[in-house]
Amino acid sequence: MENSPSRMFILKVSASDPDIGTNGQVSYTLHGPNADKFHLDQKTGELFTLSQLDREKVMEYDLLVKATDGGGRSCQADILLMIQDMNDNPPKFSNNHYEVTVFDNTTIRTPIAVIYAKDPDTGINSEVKYSLLEDNSGHFSLEEFSGILRLERSLAENTRSTFELKVKATDRGLPRQLYSIATFTVHVVDLSNYKPVFLSQEYSAQIPESTLVGSEVISVSALTRDGTETEPIVYSIVSGNEGGRFYLHPATGVLAVNGSLDFELCREYYLSLEGTRGKSTLSDITMVIINITDVNDNTPVFGQGDYRADISEDLSPGDVVMQVAINCQLSLSGVNCPFRNE
Structure with missing residues (x-):
């Protein structure tokens, strides 16, 4: 033991x-x-x-x-x-404090968060159950074994902008049960006032592969529905930026080249951008499609360095002596590689 x-x-x-x-x-x-x-x-x-x-x-x-x-x-x-297990470890939350934001028109019984705590013990000593310690409003419920936090009362007529909750995770160990406590803040947000809305749900841009690092590609814009600017909008790239080829300024929303581009390696990028206002976890997503165009940056290369052939002295003009191969990385149009193998 x-x-x-x-x-x-x-x-x-x-x-x-x-x-x-x-x-x-x-x-x-x-x-x-x-x-x-x-x-x-x-x-x-x-x-x-x-x-x-x-x-x-x-x-x-x-x-x-x-x-x-x-x-x-x-x-x-x-x-x-x-080694036999003894219940000597309480459940541990991934964070001591959690925050979540919900719309003021969220439907009753909607899950708004999943709370999780892990107990490093084994068997019954590692099984965790959850409970709410403080929620005098009765707006929320916490399922005992799943840790799902649900809305139980409408927020439409609610005048509070935040709810402060305390959640408890208790193991089922013997001979004594151990527990941990975390705090949980629920922000109630008026969707019509606070959600950032991009001017377009999809943007597109076309740039040559020779575009220099630091060059602007496109500027995305987000507006709030109430037209106020009391809280700044923070911009970020959510996905699609493999290799870190692009940089999005978090304050201005200007997208710029952040690494070398190569048409022969990648001809299109699909970037998912997010705009978030203030501390709110509510955000808006837009897609930016970037098309890379070809430039003449590859020289033709013979298939081998030397070519040799034995020919008969009685060949007539126009007879084929040999065939040489020229390798050239083709663009889609083929404009930058107009050679024929002859």
């Missing part, structure tokens, strides 16, 4: 030797990883702990015991110690 006191007896090993005298006297030694955490009595073969064991750090110990007689002959056996 983990957390047992040091010098606790675990087991006794025994080996017999039919010889007599010194040759029949057996002594025991312990070997293997973490063998220093145990003591094996050389004469009796009794195995003890030297310190408290923590199952969450080491779940099992694979040891080897060697029995040697007075004549130097020996045998060995494996010892596998499985």
Whole structure:
């Protein structure tokens, strides 16, 4: 059992030797990883702990015991110690404080968040149940085993902009149950006033592959429905920016080139951009499609360095002597590679 006191007896090993005298006297030694955490009595073969064991750090110990007689002959056996769990860890939330934002017109019984806490123990000691410690308003409920936080009362007539909740995660361990507490803030947002709205749900731009790093590609705009600018809009790239080829200024919404472009490697980028106002977790998403155009940045290359051919002296004009190959990375139009293999 983990957390047992040091010098606790675990087991006794025994080996017999039919010889007599010194040759029949057996002594025991312990070997293997973490063998220093145990003591094996050389004469009796009794195995003890030297310190408290923590199952969450080491779940099992694979040891080897060697029995040697007075004549130097020996045998060995494996010892596998499985550490039994003790309920010594409370459930742990991923954060001490959580925040979520909901619309003021959210439907009753809508799940607005999932709360999760993990207990590093095993078995029943690791099973977690959830409860609300403070919610005098009755606007929310927390499912005991799933951790789903639901809206229970309409927010349409509510005058409060925030609700401060305390959630409790308790394990089902024996002989005592351990718990942790986290705080939870629910922001109530008037959708018509606070959600940023991009002027367009899709933008497009076309730039040559030779565009320099730092060059502006496009500027996206977001407006709030009430027209106020009391809180700034923060812009970010959500997805599609593989290789970090583009940079979106978080305050201005200007999208710029952030790395070298190569038409032959990638001809289109689909960037998903997000605009968020103030501390609100409500945001708007727009798509930017960037088409990369080709420039003449690849020279033709012969398929081999030297060409040789034996020809007959009686060839007529126009007879084929040989065929050479010219490699050229084609653009879609083929304008930058007008060569023929002849």
